[in-house]
Amino acid sequence: MFRLSELDVLGRIVGEATPTSFIFSCDPSIGPPERWEYIIVESYERTSQGMERVFVLAQVEKPVSASMVLQPTTDHQAVERIADMGVDRRVAYAQARVLGYLSDDGNVKIPRRAIVPGKLVYRAPSDLLKKFFSYGEASIELGSLITRPEVPVSISVQGLRRHLAILAATGAGKSNTAAVLIEGLMEKGATIVILDPHADYVFLGQTQDGRPMEYVERVTIFRNPGSTGRYSPSQILAEVNEFTIRFSDLEPEDLFSMLDIPQTSVHIRRAISKAIDFLKENRGSYTASDLVEKLNIMAEEEEDNRLRLAASSAAERVRQRLLGLPIFGESTTPWHDILRPWHVSVIDLSGVTGYAFDFTATKVLSDIYWAVSSGKFRYPVFLVLEEAHKIVPADRQTHSKRIVNVIASEGRKFGIYLVLISQRPCKIDPDSLSMCQNQIILSMVNPKDQEAVRSAAERVSEELLRDLPGLNVGEAVLVGEFTRVPVTVKIKRRRSKEGGADIDVVQRLKAAKEEAEIEGFEDVDMPRGDEWDKG
CATH class of the missing domain: 3.40.50.300 (P-loop containing nucleotide triphosphate hydrolases)
Structure with missing residues (x-):
């Protein structure tokens, strides 16, 4: 457990404070803490044991450094004179968002009571932050706090x-x-x-x-x-x-989905189902090309004119969409x-x-x-x-x-x-x-x-x-x-190698230049050894 006397004092709460936010004044010669810094304030909350002291964790959302004299509307020459004379009155403050406090059961609870103005604001100790952002063995470490790399x-x-x-x-x-x-x-x-x-x-x-x-x-x-x-x-x-996926493992509904054949296209669905039934019974294993071949045969030999037209349309759709797809193979990965x-x-x-x-x-x-x-x-x-x-x-x-x-x-x-x-x-x-x-x-x-x-x-x-x-x-x-x-x-940085990293453009251009120079050199008709001395 930490002692407040050992922590850095950053300021005091001023103005209106609520259970979810507050503003605190800082020493203008030092300025407000950086954005996203973690701070704590002492407060009291009602528990089953009565009123108990808690340390409320908050985060700086808006650090402000301002001048009471040097305003945007102040004439520039006046600004220079005031700065030279050193009579400026500066103020520093920060707006903080309350995150909560750790209860005895390890859960974070939001305060129900407003923080009291005048209370000291401290830089949150790293040990407290480590408890706040850790879950023991049931956790995965992703990185560290931006403002506290040690946490x-x-x-x-x-x-x-x-x-x-x-x-x-x-x-x-x-x-x-x-x-x-x-x-x-x-x-x-x-x-x-x-x-x-x-x-x-x-x-x-x-x-x-x-x-x-x-x-x-x-x-x-x-x-x-x-x-x-x-x-x-x-x-x-x-x-x-x-x-891979074996084409013959697909059910008719799978094909209807891949081919975007709605339920209203009754005859096209019927033609595909009939072709698949034939292929399953006579071949067992078959490919998309086999299905196209069977549908083309149906488009010529079916007695039902509507089924002939449907088979022709289905064959064309299968040919356009499914032939040559890389995912089809001899077996389906289970x-x-x-x-x-x-x-x-x-x-x-x-x-x-x-x-x-x-x-x-x-x-x-x-x-x-x-x-x-x-x-x-x-x-x-x-x-x-x-x-x-x-x-x-x-x-x-x-x-x-x-x-x-x-x-x-x-x-x-x-x-x-x-x-x-x-x-x-x-x-x-x-x-x-x-x-x-x-x-x-x-x-x-x-x-x-x-x-x-x-x-x-x-x-x-x-x-x-x-x-x-x-x-x-x-x-x-x-x-x-x-x-x-x-x-x-x-x-934090991954330990495993990245597979889809962007190429190094500068290195690739350099390599291309070197390769082009070598090829250009090889294309020139070089003199024979005995010709070098002929000037």
Whole structure:
């Protein structure tokens, strides 16, 4: 326990104080403490034991240094004379937001009594802050306080049951933040499935300098055959398996979804179903090309004119949409290969776009939801969805959006928890985003994205929201059930290697220049050895 006499005094409370905020005056020769600094004040709260002394933690939101004499309307020459004479009267004060106090049970409580004006304000001791932002063994350390690098900040693993959104502008550090979270979850024994549309997480099993992570044997990369990720399987230290779906494993309803065939298109649906029934009975395993071939035959031989026309239309749609898709292979990757206890499965979907991406995401998520909700898989699962605005878009209905919203509303009962990651929160379905009651918000400058965050993050103050454009790379606001109070953090550096890092433009240009010079040199007709001396 700390002693007040050993703490730095920053000022005294002045003016009107409420249970949620107050203003305190400071020594003008020193000035107010920096923004986001943590402070404490002594107060008294009524408990079951009567009135007890508590130390209320608050955060500086608005430090102010002002002059009673030098005003914006003061003539400039007068300003110079006053400054030279040294007769200015300066004041310093700060506005603080109350965060609460730690009760005996370790929970944070908001004061019910107003802080008394005249009370001394102290710089909060690091030991108290460490208690405030730690949850013991049931926590994951994400970084440290921006104003106190010596104070680690952790989040509650239990709090993640309310789902999480990681939101940031491009380049603000969301991939690093997600990797730090994933590494922390792996230390706790989590099962994690990552839908990775850009191959950003394929190096999770190895360190920045290429050494194996301690859990490398618990990482599997599922690579689709058409992957456009900037890596080869030989570069991966973790297990690499192929991710495919066998075309003949698809049900007619799956095809109707992929082909956008509504229920009103009765004849087209009937033609496809009839063709599939024939292929299943006569071939067992078949491809999209086989389906097109059978539909073309039906378009010529069916006696029913409506069915002939429907088969022709269906064949063309299958040909345009499904032939050549990279996700189709000789077998379907089973869910029990993806879901394993204490394991992270990265599903590399780079190169898979549009309806193929929507279908693949839907199938993976549906299989996981069925496996966990039916009791086939008995452990908690964390679903990390990169580019979430493509999976749960705000402006249109998708098949993946339906299953994500089912998981968001029902999944936590079974132990399925979402981590939505996006650089465009304004393009995420508002209902999906609002069900993520935890947010990690990094720098964000787009007004529409800020408004989306404001609507979703009920516990973020307007002051914190206004600070979002001013956050540096790697700085974030944490808010939600997984932290006792909203807190601004410097996210620590990930230990695993990044897979989708931007290229070094300067180095690539330098290499291009060197290569061009060498090629140019080789194109010149060089004299033979005996010609050098002929001048």
